[in-house]
Amino acid sequence: MTKSQARAEPHESNADWWRGAVIYQVYPRSFQDTDGDGIGDLKGVTQRLPYIAALGVDAIWLSPFFTSPMADMGYDVSDYCNVDPMFGTLADFDAMMAQAHRLGLKIIIDLVLSHTSDQHPWFKESRTSRDNPKADWFVWAAPKPDGTAPNNWLSVFGGPAWEWDGVRKQYYMHNFLASQPDLDFHNHEVQEALLSAAKFWLDRGVDGFRLDTVNYYFHDKELRDNPPHAPDSEDAGLDAPDVNPYGMQSHLYDKTQPENVAFLKRFRALLDQYDGRTSVGEVGDGARSLKTVAAYTAGGDKLHMCYTFDLLGPDFTPNHIRHCCEAFHNSVADGWVCWAFSNHDVNRHVSRFIENAEEREAVAKLAVSVLASLRGSICLYQGEELGLPEAELAFEDLTDPYGIRFWPSFKGRDGCRTPMPWASAEDHAGFTTAKKSWLPVPAEHRALAVDTQEGKGGSVLEHYRHTLAFRKAHPALTDGDMQFLDLDEDVLAFTRAKGDDRLLFIFNLRGGPQAVRLPSHIEIRELVGMPGLSGSLIDGVVLVEAQDGFCARI
CATH class of the missing domain: 3.20.20.80 (Glycosidases)
Incomplete structure (x- = not known):
């Protein structure tokens, strides 16, 4: 060892x-x-x-x-x-x-x-010449004949993804800030x-x-x-x-x-x-x-x-x-x-x-x-x-x-x-x-x-x-299967299941209450008190207030 x-x-x-x-x-x-x-x-x-x-x-x-x-x-x-x-x-x-x-x-x-940062020792060495030991550790490229950048790539942080270096007389690539030169993973x-x-x-x-x-x-x-x-x-x-x-x-x-x-x-x-x-x-x-x-x-x-x-x-x-x-x-x-x-x-x-x-x-x-x-x-x-x-x-x-x-x-x-x-x-x-x-x-x-x-x-x-x-108390929520339900109402409804732990969730993300009739193949065994959820079941219909949810064992 x-x-x-x-x-x-x-x-x-x-x-x-x-x-x-x-x-x-x-x-x-x-x-x-x-x-x-x-x-x-x-x-x-x-x-x-x-x-x-x-x-x-x-x-x-x-x-x-x-x-x-x-x-x-x-x-x-x-x-x-x-x-x-x-x-x-x-x-x-x-x-x-x-x-x-x-x-x-x-x-x-x-x-x-x-x-890396342009202050990383690797980049400081790389930019000193075209033939130093780390010369090709970063993405360097020659300018086009008119002096412009090698291609049209853009930076996530705005502007071209290329910065001119006066020592090497080449451009280096940066997907983000000009002070964040890209490493060359082909090396x-x-x-x-x-x-x-x-x-x-x-x-x-x-x-x-x-x-x-x-x-x-x-x-x-x-x-x-x-x-x-x-x-x-x-x-x-x-x-x-x-x-x-x-x-x-x-x-x-x-x-x-x-x-x-x-x-x-x-x-x-x-x-x-x-x-x-x-x-x-x-x-x-x-x-x-x-x-x-x-x-x-x-x-x-x-x-x-x-x-x-x-x-x-x-x-x-x-x-x-x-x-x-x-x-x-x-x-x-x-x-x-x-x-x-x-x-x-x-x-x-x-x-x-x-x-x-x-x-x-x-x-x-x-x-x-x-x-x-x-x-x-x-x-x-x-x-x-x-x-x-x-x-x-x-x-x-x-x-x-x-x-x-x-x-x-x-x-x-x-x-x-x-x-x-x-x-x-x-x-x-x-x-x-x-x-x-x-x-x-x-x-x-x-x-x-x-x-x-x-x-x-x-x-x-x-x-x-x-x-x-x-979540920690229910194995179904750790890595159990997930199946969404097709309902007419505009709710987020799905089941999570692992072994005997089978749970139904219905979340109302809208601004008003909703009454949800469950599909015939869903049989509620008992209501489960998921913290903060107050949805109820009355005569086979789930009632869920705005910004609320419902949880049950099936």
Whole structure:
């Protein structure tokens, strides 16, 4: 047994713990500050681990904490194997992970492999000449005869995906900021270096990886132009706001290349050398996303699971949720999905799903009831368990380069990244003792702070805790089958079944009460008290109030 394998030994032997798991995303900058600089840190995460464990989740997804100049808030990595001093030290990370494991929590860390920071030593060396040892570690290309960029590829963050370098007298590719050059995965040495970085964290005992922009790793070696986006095409790349011309192209050549499958097999082979590790990939591929997920998760030899942006939009309707779930299960076969309504890149879902602020609490509760009932693993984003709405920020408060560039038509991602409110009466809601927090805490968030909801019957926080406990208590909700019901009423209705655990769910996402007559083949054995749902059964008809649901054993 190697030393690295010995360090991994304390993990549970259940290799499939991730299947049906509840994952809680922590954005470290905004979770808890312990050193008074106005920015969250790893010691802050450790301090709040009991709170996370009390929610009833299985794992934490930790957004980037690696060494970085922070041009894109840590998604521009300059050292894959160290902690940025802003967040602490490797010792702080080890202490946090040890405490998480003592509390029964797994740790999944965010790996950004498609690109680095332009301050990474690899890129600094690569740009010095065309013949240095790392000259071809990044995507370099000669200009066209007229000096313009090699092709028409666009950046997700706006403008061309090419930046001129005066030393090499070539362009380098960047799918995001110009300070985030893309690595060239066609180079085997690059793959080896990235796998080595992953191994570094596996040897420290992490339980898995969330892989950022997992379909962006490879590019077309011929650098062919992307065609214009055809409105009915499956090749759309609408992963950027419509203020950005990125969505005007079909992204056939700048991402989602077939060579990526072979690399993901190599990545999975590394994970399989350790017990109980997992991987979840972020797939941003427009209408092609499900096909990409199928290719990346099928067969048990690539990623364990993926998530798309399908449920991260404004549509919270029965038809949309049913379409997303059925499309996934019809397309992906033996793959696995991770569903989420919010994360660090999109507006918080209670603001996306409902305009009326008075209804947000009801929608927050209903949304997690729906999410916890779906087939797949689920991911919660810090603060959603408090029902936090999107924060409205002034332009001078923004830090997100994406929002700054496209203001005011697109306000960026800062509104979902504001600090976690812990204590309503404290400065900055208990997030920091600094005079100024890196982002302000809105007054409406302070009113929803943890201490205002803790132990309060009927609060969103307590509803989350009870709902997650309900999910964990029913095997059908972990990995049971799912079957949607065809009903005349506009409700979300489906069954979940595993062995003797067979449950019926009916959710009314509309604004008025509905009476639902069940199909003749559905026989109710007993009503089940899913937390927060008050639907009733009278003479074979299910009565469900607005933004409410019904659960029964069948």
